Amino acid sequence: MVCNRLHSLMPILSGHFQLCNGLHSHGGVSTLPHMPLAHALMTSLLEKSSSGYDLARRFDKSIGFFWHATHQQIYRELARMEAAGWIDSMAAPDGGRTRKRVYRVLDAGRDELLAWAATDTAPSDLRDDLMVRLRADAVVGPLGLQPELQRRAAIHAQKLAAYRAIEARDFPPGRTPSREAALQRHILHLGIRYEQGWLDWTREALALLVEWDGAAVESAPSAP
Structure with a gap:
């Protein structure tokens, strides 16, 4: 629907940041820098556990309207989130016919999403x-x-x-x-x-x- 696309409720941001010096630990839980894309992906995975491919396709037709990300960015973010302990993956239940892995959100990821959602943010300014x-x-x-x-x-x-x-x-x-x-x-x-x-x-x-x-x-x- 949206911002370059609700590709457009807000200006498009990629949510892509560099992961400096590996993962950082806070309170015993692995954390990543503030990455809205990661939180958008966890929201989508909480709606439905999915393979990376299926998640990217669903994302395009839902959250991607107001928080755009390329499929390549999504795959990179999934790898970072899994390394951080926010999500995990398992082989798809297809009898080994494909190499698909299904991602799901772990308790640490849910806690991170809850903490992020409670954080105040400023409205995005128009930039066109x-x-x-x-x-x-x-x-x-x-x-x-x-x-x-x-x-x-x-x-x-x-x-x-x-x-x-x-x-x-x-x-x-x-x-x-x-x-x-x-x-x-x-x-x-x-x-x-x-x-x-x-x-x-x-x-x-x-x-x-x-x-x-x-x-x-x-x-x-x-x-x-």
Whole structure:
């Protein structure tokens, strides 16, 4: 759904940090530097123990919308988390037909996730080069940014349609959601509002440029 992708509820961060001088020990429990990706992966594994491949695919379609990570980053993070004692893995129950290993969260990992979730964090600031380009346009323009705004509008319209399709599929009207599902739907609604807000703003920016520069442009995509 999202930020480069709810690839976009927040600016995209990889969650990739260097592990310096091996693992550090705190209170007898192995720890890693502050890595939001590790906590995102443990959350996904607590929802369902998975192989690395299956986890990466599920991550793309859920948490990855607002905390993007490549499959390579996910595999590296799993190895670090296992070395830290937060997760372990075992051969997949497939009779040895594959080399898949299924990961699960250990008590130490659950404790780390609980501690991390209770930590205060600051909201992420908006950081988008388009804002700087528009400021430059205001000073030395017109710079002909309409095509870029059109492209951005199309991207946001596509993501908005994807989020609404997910809502219709996973949270149909008339179904009483569990607590877990209600929170998941609320996160999805932020993605919907985010993309709708960006789509509206982009259309307004296009109209503003037309008003001042007098250049005709194609209509920005409408909300689905």
